[in-house]
Amino acid sequence: MRSEIGLIGLGVMGQGLAVNMAIHGHRVSVFNPTPELFDEFMRGRAALYPSIEGAADIRQLVDSLECPRRIMLMIKSGPPVDSVISELVDFLSPGDIIIDAGNSHFKDTIRRTRELAARGLLYLGIGISGGEEGALHGPSIMAGGSEAAWRSVENILSDIAAKAGGTVQCSGYLGPDGSGHFAKMVHNGIEYASMQLVAETYHMMRCFLRMNPEEISDVFRIWNTRRLQSYLIEITSSILAHSDGSTGKPIVDMIKDAAQQKGTGMWSVFAALELGVPVPTIAAAVEARNMSALKEQRERASGILAGPGLSSPVSVAEASRKGQMIEEIEDALYASLVCAYAQGFALLCAASIAYGWNLDSGQIASLWTGGCIIRAAFLNQIREAFDRNRGLCNLLLDEFFAGEVASCQDGWRSTVAAAANGGLPAPAMASALSYYDSYRLQVLPANLIQAQRDYFGAHTYKRIDADGAFHTHWPTGRERPVG
Numbered sequence: 001m002r003s004e005i006g007l008i009g010l011g012v013m014g015q016g017l018a019v020n021m022a023i024h025g026h027r028v029s030v031f032n033p034t035p036e037l038f039d040e041f042m043r044g045r046a047a048l049y050p051s052i053e054g055a056a057d058i059r060q061l062v063d064s065l066e067c068p069r070r071i072m073l074m075i076k077s078g079p080p081v082d083s084v085i086s087e088l089v090d091f092l093s094p095g096d097i098i099i100d101a102g103n104s105h106f107k108d109t110i111r112r113t114r115e116l117a118a119r120g121l122l123y124l125g126i127g128i129s130g131g132e133e134g135a136l137h138g139p140s141i142m143a144g145g146s147e148a149a150w151r152s153v154e155n156i157l158s159d160i161a162a163k164a165g166g167t168v169q170c171s172g173y174l175g176p177d178g179s180g181h182f183a184k185m186v187h188n189g190i191e192y193a194s195m196q197l198v199a200e201t202y203h204m205m206r207c208f209l210r211m212n213p214e215e216i217s218d219v220f221r222i223w224n225t226r227r228l229q230s231y232l233i234e235i236t237s238s239i240l241a242h243s244d245g246s247t248g249k250p251i252v253d254m255i256k257d258a259a260q261q262k263g264t265g266m267w268s269v270f271a272a273l274e275l276g277v278p279v280p281t282i283a284a285a286v287e288a289r290n291m292s293a294l295k296e297q298r299e300r301a302s303g304i305l306a307g308p309g310l311s312s313p314v315s316v317a318e319a320s321r322k323g324q325m326i327e328e329i330e331d332a333l334y335a336s337l338v339c340a341y342a343q344g345f346a347l348l349c350a351a352s353i354a355y356g357w358n359l360d361s362g363q364i365a366s367l368w369t370g371g372c373i374i375r376a377a378f379l380n381q382i383r384e385a386f387d388r389n390r391g392l393c394n395l396l397l398d399e400f401f402a403g404e405v406a407s408c409q410d411g412w413r414s415t416v417a418a419a420a421n422g423g424l425p426a427p428a429m430a431s432a433l434s435y436y437d438s439y440r441l442q443v444l445p446a447n448l449i450q451a452q453r454d455y456f457g458a459h460t461y462k463r464i465d466a467d468g469a470f471h472t473h474w475p476t477g478r479e480r481p482v483g
């Protein structure tokens with residue numbers, strides 16, 4: 001019997017997805033460019049599942065599939081995807097379906113959708129989140145592209161996707177061309193921001209409150225039973241409780257403080273800049289990783305640049321009100337996370353308009369409640385907020401979230417101020433607070449920016465009391481309407 005779907009790429013994700021499909025009773029043919037990985041998989045994990053069939057090359061993979069052929073790529077994004085597609089298309093017929101499930105850039109997906117449509121082939125760009133565990137046990141799946149293609153693979157992808165709380169389906173069709181990969185990119189942007197925010201709260205407890213990793217692990221464990229309940233808080237608690245096998249020290253103390261990245265956070269920031277959407281907390285998280293990577297320079301600078309010092313009177317005084325500070329940090333983390341998610345959803349909303357995708361933010365929030373890295377209890381409230389008002393342009397304007405953030409304000413401000421006074425960097429948390437304050441202030445100092453632009457470049461400005469554009473001849477102070 002022919003296979004229902006083909007899978008190219010047996011890396012970390014591909015292997016888990018193939019086994020997941022087989023566990024759910026689907027017949028899947030697999031191929032990997034490097035034979036060693038292929039052989040290892042076929043002789044190892046795949047040997048347990050007769051419904052996984054190996055293919056020696058792309059042609060054999062295509063020949064093993066029922067029609068229309070459905071072929072999923074789970075490979076390194078960028079040129080490898082174009083190269084595998086160009087090999088594949090020679091063996092495919094109109095109506096066949098290619099599914100790119102890797103982290104491709106949404107603009108590449110828009111281009112590929114168009115190119116393949118011209119050959120009568122259907123294309124799906126799918127964002128998959130959940131890492132190795134998710135691929136095997138149930139990821140979150142964000143599909144974009146041909147709706148007909150989605151209908152054709154929906155049963156397989158729905159079966160393998162996460163079901164939050166055992167019932168909420170964490171897979172779905174979002175919209176045309178690049179929308180699925182855009183949503184995954186924003187997911188990763190929020191992931192960057194959330195990880196940085198959690199890391200900053202850990203750093204504060206460590207440096208200000210002199211807590212050891214195990215104590216901090218307990219705090220995160222308790223937070224995970226409340227409104228901060230989320231996958232990232234859960235794994236952080238677990239990480240902080242781990243000891244290093246060889247030294248017996250906390251494992252976190254043995255890991256070099258230089259973060260790496262694969263680029264999806266940066267893509268989110270680029271996309272936001274292009275669309276004119278402020279995402280300062282996501283940007284701060286990307287910048288923080290860039291700063292962390294300057295390890296050697298930071299070591300040199302620590303001996304040159306003055307600061308209050310972490311054993312200063314500030315931190316000793318703060319340590320005396322430890323319980324209260326932990327509560328303030330919890331408030332600060334929660335409010336900052338709400339701002340990070342608000343920025344991500346605002347970016348989705350702007351892209352939906354700009355690219356004509358008609359995205360449903362409530363649906364996306366729902367897909368993210370299970371299987372993915374940014375799953376969090378408060379995504380249920382985010383979904384409810386968008387269900388209440390589908391046109392909500394910013395989560396902070398929702399009554400529930402406005403109230404939540406307002407109730408955290410005092411702790412949030414004290415925490416950011418303590419970090420600044422104590423010389424401890426909190427770039428994501430500070431940027432989130434600044435985002436909130438910028439968004440809620442009716443008047444920002446952009447009036448002065450406009451005056452400066454007009455002064456040096458005659459760029460004109462608008463008045464608050466008259467329509468039209470104006471220019472001032474600044475040496476004389478004479479103002480005149482323009483155009």
Ligand SMILES: NC(=O)c1ccc[n+]([C@@H]2O[C@H](COP(=O)([O-])OP(=O)(O)OC[C@H]3O[C@@H](n4cnc5c(N)ncnc54)[C@H](OP(=O)(O)O)[C@@H]3O)[C@@H](O)[C@H]2O)c1
Nearest residue numbers: 009010011012013014033034074075076077080102103131
């Ligand atoms: N790991 C995660 O947590 C995660 C989560 C979500 C999405 N993703 C995305 O999923 C995709 C796969 O990730 P992964 O973690 O499974 O990667 P991986 O373990 O590094 O495996 C990479 C796969 O891509 C193939 N590949 C590499 N270069 C290729 C080329 N030039 N032509 C054809 N195939 C090539 C590899 O084949 P060879 O064995 O022959 O090199 C391998 O099958 C990526 O787009 C990644 O961004 C990853």
